[in-house]
Amino acid sequence: MKQPPRVVAVLATLAAAAMLLAGCAAQSASTSSGIKGTSLKGVKFAFAIPTSAGSVYVAQSDQFVKQAKKLGATVTVYDNNGDAATMLSNAQLMVAAKPDVIVEYPSAADATDRVGQTFSTAGIPCIALNVPVKGCSFFNFDQVALAEMGAEAMAAKMKAKGWTADNTSVVIGQASTLGESVNIAVTSFYAKLSTLATGMKATKSSAITPTTTSIPGTKDLQADMGLTVDSGYSSMQTALQTIPAGNNIVVYTVSDDTTIGALRAIDAAGRTNSAMVSGYGGTEPGFEKLRAGGPWVTDQVGFFPYWGEFVLAMAVAVHDGVKTPALTAPPQVVITTDNIDTYFTPGTADLIKMPALPKESEYLVKTGILQKFGNVEGLG
Numbered sequence: 001m002k003q004p005p006r007v008v009a010v011l012a013t014l015a016a017a018a019m020l021l022a023g024c025a026a027q028s029a030s031t032s033s034g035i036k037g038t039s040l041k042g043v044k045f046a047f048a049i050p051t052s053a054g055s056v057y058v059a060q061s062d063q064f065v066k067q068a069k070k071l072g073a074t075v076t077v078y079d080n081n082g083d084a085a086t087m088l089s090n091a092q093l094m095v096a097a098k099p100d101v102i103v104e105y106p107s108a109a110d111a112t113d114r115v116g117q118t119f120s121t122a123g124i125p126c127i128a129l130n131v132p133v134k135g136c137s138f139f140n141f142d143q144v145a146l147a148e149m150g151a152e153a154m155a156a157k158m159k160a161k162g163w164t165a166d167n168t169s170v171v172i173g174q175a176s177t178l179g180e181s182v183n184i185a186v187t188s189f190y191a192k193l194s195t196l197a198t199g200m201k202a203t204k205s206s207a208i209t210p211t212t213t214s215i216p217g218t219k220d221l222q223a224d225m226g227l228t229v230d231s232g233y234s235s236m237q238t239a240l241q242t243i244p245a246g247n248n249i250v251v252y253t254v255s256d257d258t259t260i261g262a263l264r265a266i267d268a269a270g271r272t273n274s275a276m277v278s279g280y281g282g283t284e285p286g287f288e289k290l291r292a293g294g295p296w297v298t299d300q301v302g303f304f305p306y307w308g309e310f311v312l313a314m315a316v317a318v319h320d321g322v323k324t325p326a327l328t329a330p331p332q333v334v335i336t337t338d339n340i341d342t343y344f345t346p347g348t349a350d351l352i353k354m355p356a357l358p359k360e361s362e363y364l365v366k367t368g369i370l371q372k373f374g375n376v377e378g379l380g
Contacts, residue, residue, distance in 0.1 A: 044075075045076070048079075053230075076097060078093065082107050103311055140181065169247045170220040172186040190208060208222060229257050235262070248274045277296050300334055310330055317364060322366075352375075
């Protein structure tokens, strides 16, 4: 049964700020707005998350609500339920609610054009997260850069253990419904790792398609692991059936929840001691496993729960007449046991500070919004 949208009442922010987001071509910086400098009052947000079955998405929406409240906003959260039909239905519901800005985190890449057209027809500005939506400004990880950083960290750990192509199977876990903008992370990870790990066959990212299961010329695998603990578990169970019993296992996915599920399958098969896995997202459950010093050895972090503050800054930038780049990205880092307490309070996932913004996102600094949060290196 489809769940009704989750309404989160928070005081006002970004009301008309959103009216000017660059991604909506029909809008312009001359549109009337409630933004006065960094004062954001009276703005209503609609925020559609991919699925409430993924704890990372619930955590992100909860944090966005808090960030908006700090500046004074009302946020309504909608659950796309992991499918295209609900995503399309929610687009209509959001438009009918007449928010000042829509933030869309798609659950299905093949429905994004129709959703974008719905927003454009209604004249409501929009920001897309993680998966592009036609007509919306775009915020996402720099997937290739972060994945390659992750591959470098994993290759170093494989070398330290003496793991090579001869004794190791690499499994990359895509989430096929989210399309290339997300899954380029796993293919880029594999492509970079293949140039660094001993004995691996150098493979281009483009050689691994959405339908690839066995990576050509290798004993490595791509599995459709989805975004949840359950999907990660069931997919990894299947993958384990084809991995030689004596092989080490390296796993890389696009979500901490997925990695948790994959690791449970590995544990159930009695292969924990011969595995190394990598998370993606930086959640508290993932950090608990990383700090424990077991097979969870790295986590790709783009400070996912804190994306809301960058969305707020994007709205102000557009209001100020800034043309946003094709991609606005957050600060990014690969977390290991060596650096986790630099960025997060020991024993928790509570943020201390993010590293500096990537160059393409530095335009956000001029808005003054990020300084209000004081959690990005060099700001506040």
